[in-house]
Amino acid sequence: MKSFLTLLVTFFIGFSLFGQSDFNLGFLPKVVVGKKLSDQTKWVNSIESRTIVYDEDYQFSHSLVDVSSILSFKINTNQSVNFGYIIRFEDSEIIHRTFQHYNIVSSFSSLKLGHRFAFEQFYQTQKQTTFRTRYRVSLEKPLNGERVDVSEFYIKIGNEYLYDFDEDDLEIRFTPYLGYQATKKDKVEFGLDYRLSTFIHNQTENRLWIRATWYISL
Structure with a gap:
């Protein structure tokens, strides 16, 4: 717990030193429901809401809602592929997204x-299809022992890079989370989702999201 708090303090100090004037703050609640269909297949559905609580105009606004569905296929003990679909409701516009993931998870004692x-x-309507690629690396570690048991906490730290081919833009994300395994069937994660983008065009945008996610296994 102390290590996680130290990480958050360090993050906020760095953010205050290097943050630019274009800054948004918001809240990202999310619910994820997963069901194992077989030993190799899992079906995962989620809904996520995005609310902006601060921007340059000091406005509070509801930004969008994402609803997603994913089929995950395990290749072997530490590799899997995902095929998914997201429908986004943003203002009066509906955006459709398809995606493909290749995942590798390695375990080293108490570290994943x-x-x-x-x-x-x-x-999107009246707009040609656009493409984006992304890479994420993450570390997960229990705060007690070598594995996460019921009623125990864990930390998860992620770093992600997204490249938009249409906008020729690179976005970098940093995500420190504190997780809690409530039962064998559900867990919750709380943390930050900091996003830095458009800096390669000298128009830096900083977005800080406070994220809360509830994972449910059926």
């Missing part, structure tokens, strides 16, 4: 190291 390689396609 994950890699995710992704390719995404966006479909």
